[in-house]
Amino acid sequence: QELKFPPGQDSRFNWKSYDDFKASHSSLKGQPLTVFGPWRGEDEALFTSVLNYFIAATGIDARYSSSENYEQQIVIDTQAGSPPNIAILPQPGLLADLAGKGFLVPLGDDYAKWIKENYGAGDSWIGYGTYKGKDGKEAFYAFPYKADVKSLVWYVPENFEEAGYEVPKTMEELFKLSDQIVEDGGVPWCIGLGSGGATGWPATDWVEDMMLRTQSPETYDKWVSNGIRFDDPAVVGAIDEFGKFAKNAKYVSGGIAAVASTDFRDSPKGLFDIPPKCYLHHQASFIPSFFPEGKELGKDADFFYMPTYASKPDLGKPVLGAGTLVAITKDSPAAKAFIEFLKTPIAHEVWMAQSGFLTPYKSVKPEAYGNDTLRKEGELLTTATTFRFDGSDLMPGKIGAGAFWTGMIDYVGGKDAKTVASDIQKAWDGLK
Amino acid sequence: MVSQIVSAVGVVIAGVFACALYYWLSDKVLQIIFPVPKDNVRTASVNLNRRAVVRPWLFLGPALILLVVYLVYPVVATLLLSFYDRSGGSFVGFANYRWAFFDAQFRQSIFNNILWLAVVPAACTFFGLVIAVLTDRIWWGNLAKSLVFMPMAISFVGASVIWKFVYEYRGGNETQIGLLNAIVQTFGGTPQVWISMPFWNNFFLMVILIWIQTGFAMVILSAALRGIPEETIEAAVIDGANGWQIFWKIMVPQIWGTIAVVWTTITILVLKVFDIVLTMTNGQWNTMVLANLMFDWMFRGGGDSGRSAVIALVIMAAVTPIMIWNIRQAHRETGGH
Amino acid sequence: MNAASTLRRIGLPRLIVHVSVLLICIVWLIPTLGIFVTSFRDPAQITSAGWWTAFTSSAQTTAVRLADPSAARQDGANHVISGSVFEPGQGGTVRAFGTRIAAPSEFTAGQAADLGEGETLTVNADGSYTYTKSAPFQGERGRRVYLTVATPPTFTTQNYNTVLTSQGIGQSFVNSLTVAIPSTIIPILIAAFAAYALSWMEFPGRALIIAMVVGLIVVPLQMSLIPLLRMYNEIGAFFGVPSRSYAGIWLAHSAFGMPLAIYLLRNYIAGLPKEVIESARVDGASDFEIFLKIVLPLSFPALASFAIFQFLWTWNDLLVAMVFLGTGKDQLVLTGALNALLGSQGGRWEILTASAFISILVPLIVFFALQRYLVRGLLAGSVKGG
Amino acid sequence: MAGVVLKDIRKAYGQVKVLHGIDLDIGQGEFVVFVGPSGCGKSTLLRMISGLESITGGEMHIDGQLVNDVPPSRRGIAMVFQSYALYPHMTVYDNMAFGMRIARESRQEIDRRVRSAAEILQLTPYLDRLPKALSGGQRQRVAIGRAICRDPKVFLFDEPLSNLDAALRVATRIEIAKLKEQMPDTTMIYVTHDQVEAMTLADRIVVLSAGRIEQVGAPLELYEHPQNLFVARFIGSPAMNIIPATVTETGETTTVSLKGGKAVRVPVATAASQAGKAASFGVRPEDLFIATDGDYLFEGKVSIVEALGEVTLLYIEGLADHEPIIAKIPGILGVKKGDTMRFSADPKKLHLFDAEGKTYRSA
Amino acid sequence: MAGVVLKDIRKAYGQVKVLHGIDLDIGQGEFVVFVGPSGCGKSTLLRMISGLESITGGEMHIDGQLVNDVPPSRRGIAMVFQSYALYPHMTVYDNMAFGMRIARESRQEIDRRVRSAAEILQLTPYLDRLPKALSGGQRQRVAIGRAICRDPKVFLFDEPLSNLDAALRVATRIEIAKLKEQMPDTTMIYVTHDQVEAMTLADRIVVLSAGRIEQVGAPLELYEHPQNLFVARFIGSPAMNIIPATVTETGETTTVSLKGGKAVRVPVATAASQAGKAASFGVRPEDLFIATDGDYLFEGKVSIVEALGEVTLLYIEGLADHEPIIAKIPGILGVKKGDTMRFSADPKKLHLFDAEGKTYRSA
Ligand SMILES: Nc1ncnc2c1ncn2[C@@H]1O[C@H](COP(=O)(O)OP(=O)(O)OP(=O)(O)O)[C@@H](O)[C@H]1O
Ligand SMILES: Nc1ncnc2c1ncn2[C@@H]1O[C@H](COP(=O)(O)OP(=O)(O)OP(=O)(O)O)[C@@H](O)[C@H]1O
Ligand SMILES: [Mg+2]
Numbered sequence A: 001q002e003l004k005f006p007p008g009q010d011s012r013f014n015w016k017s018y019d020d021f022k023a024s025h026s027s028l029k030g031q032p033l034t035v036f037g038p039w040r041g042e043d044e045a046l047f048t049s050v051l052n053y054f055i056a057a058t059g060i061d062a063r064y065s066s067s068e069n070y071e072q073q074i075v076i077d078t079q080a081g082s083p084p085n086i087a088i089l090p091q092p093g094l095l096a097d098l099a100g101k102g103f104l105v106p107l108g109d110d111y112a113k114w115i116k117e118n119y120g121a122g123d124s125w126i127g128y129g130t131y132k133g134k135d136g137k138e139a140f141y142a143f144p145y146k147a148d149v150k151s152l153v154w155y156v157p158e159n160f161e162e163a164g165y166e167v168p169k170t171m172e173e174l175f176k177l178s179d180q181i182v183e184d185g186g187v188p189w190c191i192g193l194g195s196g197g198a199t200g201w202p203a204t205d206w207v208e209d210m211m212l213r214t215q216s217p218e219t220y221d222k223w224v225s226n227g228i229r230f231d232d233p234a235v236v237g238a239i240d241e242f243g244k245f246a247k248n249a250k251y252v253s254g255g256i257a258a259v260a261s262t263d264f265r266d267s268p269k270g271l272f273d274i275p276p277k278c279y280l281h282h283q284a285s286f287i288p289s290f291f292p293e294g295k296e297l298g299k300d301a302d303f304f305y306m307p308t309y310a311s312k313p314d315l316g317k318p319v320l321g322a323g324t325l326v327a328i329t330k331d332s333p334a335a336k337a338f339i340e341f342l343k344t345p346i347a348h349e350v351w352m353a354q355s356g357f358l359t360p361y362k363s364v365k366p367e368a369y370g371n372d373t374l375r376k377e378g379e380l381l382t383t384a385t386t387f388r389f390d391g392s393d394l395m396p397g398k399i400g401a402g403a404f405w406t407g408m409i410d411y412v413g414g415k416d417a418k419t420v421a422s423d424i425q426k427a428w429d430g431l432k
Numbered sequence B: 001m002v003s004q005i006v007s008a009v010g011v012v013i014a015g016v017f018a019c020a021l022y023y024w025l026s027d028k029v030l031q032i033i034f035p036v037p038k039d040n041v042r043t044a045s046v047n048l049n050r051r052a053v054v055r056p057w058l059f060l061g062p063a064l065i066l067l068v069v070y071l072v073y074p075v076v077a078t079l080l081l082s083f084y085d086r087s088g089g090s091f092v093g094f095a096n097y098r099w100a101f102f103d104a105q106f107r108q109s110i111f112n113n114i115l116w117l118a119v120v121p122a123a124c125t126f127f128g129l130v131i132a133v134l135t136d137r138i139w140w141g142n143l144a145k146s147l148v149f150m151p152m153a154i155s156f157v158g159a160s161v162i163w164k165f166v167y168e169y170r171g172g173n174e175t176q177i178g179l180l181n182a183i184v185q186t187f188g189g190t191p192q193v194w195i196s197m198p199f200w201n202n203f204f205l206m207v208i209l210i211w212i213q214t215g216f217a218m219v220i221l222s223a224a225l226r227g228i229p230e231e232t233i234e235a236a237v238i239d240g241a242n243g244w245q246i247f248w249k250i251m252v253p254q255i256w257g258t259i260a261v262v263w264t265t266i267t268i269l270v271l272k273v274f275d276i277v278l279t280m281t282n283g284q285w286n287t288m289v290l291a292n293l294m295f296d297w298m299f300r301g302g303g304d305s306g307r308s309a310v311i312a313l314v315i316m317a318a319v320t321p322i323m324i325w326n327i328r329q330a331h332r333e334t335g336g337h
Numbered sequence C: 001m002n003a004a005s006t007l008r009r010i011g012l013p014r015l016i017v018h019v020s021v022l023l024i025c026i027v028w029l030i031p032t033l034g035i036f037v038t039s040f041r042d043p044a045q046i047t048s049a050g051w052w053t054a055f056t057s058s059a060q061t062t063a064v065r066l067a068d069p070s071a072a073r074q075d076g077a078n079h080v081i082s083g084s085v086f087e088p089g090q091g092g093t094v095r096a097f098g099t100r101i102a103a104p105s106e107f108t109a110g111q112a113a114d115l116g117e118g119e120t121l122t123v124n125a126d127g128s129y130t131y132t133k134s135a136p137f138q139g140e141r142g143r144r145v146y147l148t149v150a151t152p153p154t155f156t157t158q159n160y161n162t163v164l165t166s167q168g169i170g171q172s173f174v175n176s177l178t179v180a181i182p183s184t185i186i187p188i189l190i191a192a193f194a195a196y197a198l199s200w201m202e203f204p205g206r207a208l209i210i211a212m213v214v215g216l217i218v219v220p221l222q223m224s225l226i227p228l229l230r231m232y233n234e235i236g237a238f239f240g241v242p243s244r245s246y247a248g249i250w251l252a253h254s255a256f257g258m259p260l261a262i263y264l265l266r267n268y269i270a271g272l273p274k275e276v277i278e279s280a281r282v283d284g285a286s287d288f289e290i291f292l293k294i295v296l297p298l299s300f301p302a303l304a305s306f307a308i309f310q311f312l313w314t315w316n317d318l319l320v321a322m323v324f325l326g327t328g329k330d331q332l333v334l335t336g337a338l339n340a341l342l343g344s345q346g347g348r349w350e351i352l353t354a355s356a357f358i359s360i361l362v363p364l365i366v367f368f369a370l371q372r373y374l375v376r377g378l379l380a381g382s383v384k385g386g
Numbered sequence D, E: 001m002a003g004v005v006l007k008d009i010r011k012a013y014g015q016v017k018v019l020h021g022i023d024l025d026i027g028q029g030e031f032v033v034f035v036g037p038s039g040c041g042k043s044t045l046l047r048m049i050s051g052l053e054s055i056t057g058g059e060m061h062i063d064g065q066l067v068n069d070v071p072p073s074r075r076g077i078a079m080v081f082q083s084y085a086l087y088p089h090m091t092v093y094d095n096m097a098f099g100m101r102i103a104r105e106s107r108q109e110i111d112r113r114v115r116s117a118a119e120i121l122q123l124t125p126y127l128d129r130l131p132k133a134l135s136g137g138q139r140q141r142v143a144i145g146r147a148i149c150r151d152p153k154v155f156l157f158d159e160p161l162s163n164l165d166a167a168l169r170v171a172t173r174i175e176i177a178k179l180k181e182q183m184p185d186t187t188m189i190y191v192t193h194d195q196v197e198a199m200t201l202a203d204r205i206v207v208l209s210a211g212r213i214e215q216v217g218a219p220l221e222l223y224e225h226p227q228n229l230f231v232a233r234f235i236g237s238p239a240m241n242i243i244p245a246t247v248t249e250t251g252e253t254t255t256v257s258l259k260g261g262k263a264v265r266v267p268v269a270t271a272a273s274q275a276g277k278a279a280s281f282g283v284r285p286e287d288l289f290i291a292t293d294g295d296y297l298f299e300g301k302v303s304i305v306e307a308l309g310e311v312t313l314l315y316i317e318g319l320a321d322h323e324p325i326i327a328k329i330p331g332i333l334g335v336k337k338g339d340t341m342r343f344s345a346d347p348k349k350l351h352l353f354d355a356e357g358k359t360y361r362s363a
């Protein structure tokens, strides 16, 4: 296997961790390991470049596979009794379900401890990897690897520069900026909720971000676990907060009708149009791969942290994020070794150095990030005081990947927040 | 690469050959078990009758085994699952059925499915028949057929992209990249968000399935049309019937059986269709159909095997009338034989 | 004498027929044409202008930077920066230009734009520009200007290149064929035998089996996946063989296509002239021989049409292949390989459209190859009487 | 003993009863011809013998064996279908060779038999054609060829010559006769509408009517001594002239008075009880001759003259109720429509039937 | 003038030439019968007249109008197909009514015509059946009924009676004759293999052979004066006996020496140039009689005796090369196989053909 960065040569990497890992895992040569994950296309190539280091270090015969319907695939495979060794999934909710059905192998408290010590906002991350097993006991099942930051607003610096706009520091300023743009004859926001079979999910990120900016993290946690009802005024308020942007015809490119139907992948392209269709775009850290070709991050496009209300200083600087979690679906020494491998900084740095990878792992060298934007995003993660995982991914699949989406579409389509929220709550009740 | 191809060819030939071998061998075995002596007519005819009793089962055997293992067994498993909870662990009686009865989305799906069943099979069969008949009469008919057939060959993912570029909506005064809106715009109308137009969006989705399945109807009906004895058409020509009359009074009645078959097939396909809804709307904006709902409950977020089983059973129950009708049909046919 | 030429002479103006078929074809073709054109377009253009505009030259608005102030020359009292807005080797026709992003086509090409503060800018149609200022230029970066450039229609085969040269596509192509061919032939063979038995043989329970077959067409595939895969795994574990194999997927595809195959074939086979079958019976042929020598050749149109469909389904299938064959590189079918190109978030229309056309090719070839078996008059001359 | 014995054979299609109990004993090597009006059940009976049609009631024996449940392929039969039933996807050659190939005959043998059959039936130029490129007669010949290529115990022919021209028909008929001679042990059952075929080929003719046997007998026996009116009218073409009559004198010979009024003496014995009863008087057209001396049978006006060359048919109006009396006179005559003529007949050739249509036993 | 005029009509199926230039002029109201060996192109010609078959070459006029490109429905024809071509999904009634329904006749009219046709064809009990539940003859009758229900300018019949029994055949033939009489302006074209049909129905008979017209003429003309050997042998059943001969004396009457050796004088004039040339001598079976006085035409051994009742056929071996000479003697004879017999014939009924098969113009 070809290794992307020759070991020991580049000082941006923790080569020592690689060598140490190699030294301690030489006994597993030739053992098979199947890894199943969500990454396809370029992402797959990136992950494979990481996996190659694992293979080179251990001699394990690791094979990665993915599927368009990975969600469906993993359900079938686990239930039918032919799971891969390692399942990497972006949905804690799904993992919790699998754990509940007894398809996951607990990693053990040592790993949890390790996470707590080494990850930024480690406690949060442990929470997202801890589920009730078949026996009803909670245990740590899923190792977080690769994160996304969601509380980002993307913009084109040159456009700001030309129009003389400043990056807003508070939510109040953000509203002011939006109004300013409207006044200048422009449209501030591009919002697109379309995503084929998953249409509606980008709105959930908005609502979650607004939740964290209007309510305490604890309320957020209760919301996610239905500790408070979905139609609690707190939640309804957050939805309406989102509505202030999405349901303001002057604020959104193409009008409100376009919000639900525009594909989220096409939506950011409006930033780069001439004249610009919009100046701002709220989306997670992965979105640059949908920017038009040749846009240089940091120069042609940049992001700022989705600001908080100056009026609510006690909420701090919450970061909404997501990530993929690695679980063992079929135990073997090789599988354990793979989890062990994820503890080495090198497993993170190799991907970091390329693109699209963030990690809350504090021991990695920030220099390894492929560009400044990534590094800035990474810093958000490692320095976050409050980190919250994407709520919709934590909710039961039927809600977080169903009723919530549908509700948001209905909301943008004209229903009021209260109705939508109680519909979602009704669906949630139906699950119990 | 070459070795891959060679081994693939080998595997393919071996697989097909093994299957053919079964029939050949089983017939041979039958002949050995029940010999037909040339001189003894009594044993010969007794054995022949025995062969005649056994042979249908030899012919049907592989088909029945496949059907039972791959379809009947899962159906039974589904039936059992429908009485269990989401992970199939504990028995819950009729709770899942009760849930379905009161679930608004379920009712919505039934309603939409009825719409689909009313429109799609009829439209596909109609277009398929018209195209099959018309293309038979022109020299470039084969080309035309291929064009109509093409959507069948496109994968569902491909089809969904195709239709994205038809239904796409761009807000405000942006240039439309969706064909439909572009047309509406050129004629001075206001572009619409077709996909989220309540009630009517169902029909926009149906158009896609019609577009795809008409090729199916066309091919099957075209084959049937070609089985019509020429003389009957000639006789009708002599009788002074025009093309229209020949079509309705001579051709259609003679392929009535096939039309029914196509109709049945597409009806059943409609009951099963979920890809279109999944990729275009995922059932949002009130476009949910049963199959999609089932898929949803089966896989989303780990799935709920009990409820998805109930929905699957409802889908299956919906074909019962068609089944009964087909049994009748089969009886009628054999009566004529 | 065939019905086509018979009908040809019975009036109903042929023109109407031609026109209506043409119309139908156009309606059916347009969506496909859409992605066909799209698959040759530049990814950036796909979402910015409708595919039907691809044939006309389009006006694109771009932003460029003029040469930086260090390139300025002194010309009398004025400082002048000149050059071309196009990179060397690039070309186009400038229609209009502007200096504010809010008004990117304020000035027409060739016009001297007065930018105030003693600045004027002229951009000519060929891309050359002169930027003059009464005072020296300041700053480090060149000025940003916006151009409306007319570009002739461009098409690219890059999308196809990307797809065709991607890793493992050849292997997955072979895999797909290995899956699809037996998965087409086996069920047809099995179903034809069954259909013959259900139409021309007497045995108890015949109507019941026919009903069952009809009923089973509706069984949703998804229902079967988990129980079946579990069974495969158990069998595989018991015999110590891999549970995911070609044989397994052939059988799965065969079984899933079986009810429809039996149903369609039975409908056709039952309609064959009774006398011909009887004649063979009198000639001493056993049912096996009748099937092989009489029914099979006479059923070619039905067999061919079902073959086309079964091939399509297996060729375009992803789900069954993923479950029963696996997702590993060496088992990946073409649909899977193409899908993998899309990336985790999907949405690469150019790849989608190009791969849709690549994967449509084989089924179309199959269609064309089998279409000639959808012949008419196969039964002509066999029996007398209506 | 490849004889065919039918015992009270019955057939019903659902409610429609087609055969009402057929009893027939066909000896090995016999050539039996079934005749009867269209739709009387000839084809059905043939198909039941072949085993293609199930037997609703009764017993059938072939070769001394009960065959009610024996499949067609085992009955040792070959059959020519009324509707050809050719294999549309096979050439003429293959159509004929099919049965032999199934029986695994050697290539040479197949080729020899096919070619000789093709020769006989003048099909040699068409051996490579598909049935759809043949004329009706050619198709029918292929169907015959297919049967004669095989070597069955029982031959079944269902109107095998109906689409052939006269010359070919005669030739084929003679070939069938020869075939029969070459295979003295083969039983042949033949359905036809052609009198000449029936008369020339048959050892015995079976006359069927509406699913019942009317009479069985040697051809001439049927012609000369029909047992009833139906057979009398059915055998012979044009049909026997029937004139309503009343028995006036009984005894050794019988005198009847014809409807027209004339009394005729017929050499048939009748019982005295018959006196005064209604009867039917019959005379065949070809038995009539133009009366030259004073004594004549009847007189009438010619309404139609049909000159066939060899013979002339005269239709005489005015005697029987609705039908004209037909006379068949050899040669070409100078008779014109409207002429009044007198006809006479040999008394031996006169027929007399009672009120039920049964023949009076002739003396 | 609903006449049908064919000018050099040609037909080829791909490479196979089926008709080689047919010239024929059929007058309005004429009844023309096509006869000819199986496969000679009769059906093809009929189908071309109907417009079902495209015309490869030549011109066709119906009613004075060039119809080469006129669709069948515009030609004003009705046709009975050799293969019935019934609509399998319609009852007998609907089959017959279809054409009239298309023509929007009134319900009563349709019912009247269908019922009367059914009556004529004895189909009344079957009106509600589907074709598949009919016997061969019944199907054929439905096909005829379908045609006679309509009211066309030209009737085309393709062997319409081939599957009917003799009685029904005669009856239907007479019905067709009546039909013809009722519609004197309707042209009828009729294909048959039945001599009697041809002779009785036709105004003119067209004899076809291998895609060419051999002779056109009134029935008796063909019978008495065949223009060539082919027609001579084709018309009349059994066929005319042909004996190879050599011309020995020419002049007012001609003397030929038959192959057997005997010299015969035939009242036909020949040119002197013919002396010594090969010729064919012909005599019809029915023109032969058993020679009672010393003068006889030939003598031979009887090889087959076929008693048909009405007549007896004697096959005499030994004169013509491979074929026996056939004599058709009225009545039932006491002749046995193996008897040697002498035959004679009226000199007027003798035929003589030259080496090419053309007839010598009779005196
Ligand atoms: N499609 C065809 N291709 C080639 N030859 C054909 C085709 N159809 C008919 N023929 C040939 O054309 C000739 C004339 O056929 P046609 O049906 O006209 O004969 P016919 O005189 O009606 O004979 P029959 O009395 O047997 O019905 C035959 O030799 C036949 O084999
Ligand atoms: N499937 C059927 N259902 C009902 N009646 C039928 C069926 N098949 C035949 N018949 C009737 O049975 C009778 C006998 O038919 P069959 O075919 O034996 O007649 P046939 O004597 O061969 O007549 P033909 O000389 O016209 O061929 C006919 O009256 C016919 O209508
Ligand atoms: Mg019959």
Ligand SMILES: [Mg+2]
Residues within 6 Å of the ligand: D135, D136, D137, E042, E043, E044, E082, E158
């Ligand atoms: Mg013909």
